[in-house]
Amino acid sequence: MTITHHLDDATLMSFAAGSLPGTLAAVAAAHVSMCSRCRAEVAVHERMGAALLSEIAPQKLEAQLQPSAPSAGSGDVRQLQPIERMIGGQLEGVRWRWIGPGLWHRPLACTGGGALQLIKAAPGASVPDHTHGGSELTLVLRGALVDETGTYKPGDVADLDESVQHTPVADSGVGCICLIANEQPTQFRGALARLMQHWHGL
Secondary structure (H helix, E strand, O other), X not given: OOOOOOOOHHHHHHHHHOOOOHHHHHHHHHHHHHOHHHHHHHHHHHHHHHHHHHOOOHHHHHHHOOOOOOOOOOOOOOOOHHHHHHHOXXXXXXXXXXXXXXXXXXXXXXXXXXXXXXXXXXXXOEOOOEEEOOOEEEEEEEEOEEEOOEEEOOOOEEEEOOOOOEOOEEOOOOOXXXXXXXXXXXXXXXXXXXXXXXXXXX
């Protein structure tokens, strides 16, 4: 399995520097645990930060900032330890809460502002059309998800900001389970969706 959607450079730099908000950092950590490319990029940013802090001579930086070789098992979705620690067990044991037609969620505790949750969608189910008040990270754990920005499979992450308006739809054959972090409350467009937001605290 190949991961084709990664964290963008700004997110990776913030994550490596420890400045990414807690909810977003939780999803970033889960993706990095699955993705050898992003692990290598984080390592580069960490070494760059260390070099700047220690004022290493510029001629010594080039060798130190080469990405690490990708480790075996790139994109292996079995590497779910960060998520399992958050939920206190495996995905199969999650107690889901219904939030709308074909949709369930499980809120997760996390430090800092924003919201962190697991979302399960039945085959063909969609999250109503919405935008974001800030950044949103969506990591696909099972199945697949399609929206205006592309098709996301296990290990892929959608790194979106307030400029994106989308309607994510779960794969028509298998549905999907995703880990989602929002920096600010989601802004739903339709009247029914706004009622769902009020009733379920999304």
